[in-house]
Amino acid sequence: MKKVVKFGGSSLADSKQFEKVKNIILADDSRVYVVPSAPGKRNNNDIKITDLLYKCYELAKEGKNFSDSFSIIQERYNEIIRGLNLSLDLGEEFSKIEVKLLNEPEKDYTASRGEYLNGLIMANYLGFEFIDPSEVIFFDNSGNFEPDKTDSALSARLEKTSHAVIPGFYGISESGRITTFSRGGSDITGSIVARACRAAVYENWTDVSGLLMADPKIVNNPAVMKNITYRELRELSYMGASVMHEDAIFPVKKAGIPINIRNTNKPEDGGTWIVANTARRSKFMITGIAGRKDFCSIIIAKDLMHSQSDFYRKVVQCFEENNIPPEHLPSGIDTMTVIVQESKFIEHEQEVLRRIAKFVEPDSLEVESGIALIAVVGRSMKAQTGTAAKIFQALAEERINVRMIDQGASELNIIVGVLNEDFERAIRAIYSKFVN
Numbered sequence: 001m002k003k004v005v006k007f008g009g010s011s012l013a014d015s016k017q018f019e020k021v022k023n024i025i026l027a028d029d030s031r032v033y034v035v036p037s038a039p040g041k042r043n044n045n046d047i048k049i050t051d052l053l054y055k056c057y058e059l060a061k062e063g064k065n066f067s068d069s070f071s072i073i074q075e076r077y078n079e080i081i082r083g084l085n086l087s088l089d090l091g092e093e094f095s096k097i098e099v100k101l102l103n104e105p106e107k108d109y110t111a112s113r114g115e116y117l118n119g120l121i122m123a124n125y126l127g128f129e130f131i132d133p134s135e136v137i138f139f140d141n142s143g144n145f146e147p148d149k150t151d152s153a154l155s156a157r158l159e160k161t162s163h164a165v166i167p168g169f170y171g172i173s174e175s176g177r178i179t180t181f182s183r184g185g186s187d188i189t190g191s192i193v194a195r196a197c198r199a200a201v202y203e204n205w206t207d208v209s210g211l212l213m214a215d216p217k218i219v220n221n222p223a224v225m226k227n228i229t230y231r232e233l234r235e236l237s238y239m240g241a242s243v244m245h246e247d248a249i250f251p252v253k254k255a256g257i258p259i260n261i262r263n264t265n266k267p268e269d270g271g272t273w274i275v276a277n278t279a280r281r282s283k284f285m286i287t288g289i290a291g292r293k294d295f296c297s298i299i300i301a302k303d304l305m306h307s308q309s310d311f312y313r314k315v316v317q318c319f320e321e322n323n324i325p326p327e328h329l330p331s332g333i334d335t336m337t338v339i340v341q342e343s344k345f346i347e348h349e350q351e352v353l354r355r356i357a358k359f360v361e362p363d364s365l366e367v368e369s370g371i372a373l374i375a376v377v378g379r380s381m382k383a384q385t386g387t388a389a390k391i392f393q394a395l396a397e398e399r400i401n402v403r404m405i406d407q408g409a410s411e412l413n414i415i416v417g418v419l420n421e422d423f424e425r426a427i428r429a430i431y432s433k434f435v436n
């Protein structure tokens with residue numbers, strides 16, 4: 001059995017964190033492939049190495065002096081090396097990066113060096129082989145990841161090595177340029193490595209003991225979700241829950257590999273299991289709550305709308321023409337509402353409204369802004385009664401007016417719309433109703 005372990009920036013911020021990471025790896029023989037991020041923040045005032053590297057690039061690009069930030073970067077790595085008593089010298093590596101910055105600064109190349117250097121230290125510290133992602137992780141020349149080409153090269157490469165460190169965040173394009181994923185992309189690398197070696201588990205080690213049922217900035221000390229399905233996670237992260245990089249789910253999902261989110265500072269905690277399917281019920285009827293503010297609703301009324309089979313299509317087309325994806329379409333007999341993100345709608349609003357007026361000749365057309373959507377997500381919902389009742393009771397008791405309700409046919413979530421100003425209060429009310 002093989003496990004892939006990915007460690008985030010805060011798990012590798014200094015030599016003390018490296019020691020914790022080594023202990024975690026040595027505690028389980030099956031933890032054979034390690035994917036490190038670049039060193040993150042050691043405290044709230046600290047700067048992530050990746051951010052310092054981007055800063056060096058910005059300065060270098062304009063021909064300005066970047067040596068202050070570059071020295072801080074070198075010192076951070078040297079401190080880790082000293083703290084771990086390694087006889088490793090990154091001097092030549094630093095020079096190569098500096099020369100490149102001076103002569104032909106490249107954004108992705110520069111940013112990727114955070115993971116690259118951390119990978120070199122980690123491989124040396126663990127005595128594992130170092131695999132440079134530029135040999136096994138591929139992008140096309142437009143920066144799109146190439147999953148199949150990568151999977152065959154990477155799995156063939158991993159077959160030749162029992163223990164390896166593969167830095168996160170980057171790979172190489174067809175034309176040979178270092179290319180990164182978007183920010184937070186080491187999560188994706190971990191998932192790709194897990195798929196390539198057909199791992200039993202993809203462990204994603206971070207600084208919290210798993211995914212939380214609600215945003216801790218809104219709910220005080222929310223409970224950890226012990227088990228969640230990929231689909232539930234998609235719903236929650238789409239609605240704003242900050243978890244792993246969104247794209248990290250796809251490679252392991254495809255291969256049916258579970259993800260286990262763990263806490264480097266509390267390895268004894270079981271964390272969260274993200275799986276394709278599970279018979280385990282969530283402890284509290286619902287799995288989690290997430291939400292986002294700043295949606296608009298466009299309310300269209302027209303007598304006998306329902307007898308026109310193309311009415312919906314025509315309305316949706318007015319949004320499509322302006323590249324605005326409708327989020328929800330709650331409807332009545334002679335009304336339909338289109339919910340969209342305010343930021344996407346506002347720029348084209350007059351054009352959309354003009355098109356709707358012309359295309360379907362509504363009796364009335366209204367726009368309302370400042371709507372927040374809250375998704376209450378739970379795979380157990382469809383097998384039990386009373387979930388919706390509890391949500392609306394919680395909101396009614398708090399005297400929060402519900403502006404919209406949407407329950408998908410899959411019964412995986414119930415979405416309620418409230419005014420922006422009621423958003424936090426609504427989440428707290430729903431959370432307490434189910435958890436406390």
Ligand code: ASP
Pocket residue numbers: 008009037038048050051114168169182183184185186187
């Ligand atoms: N170091 C990169 C970032 O800060 C990638 C990662 O940590 O996942 O975005």
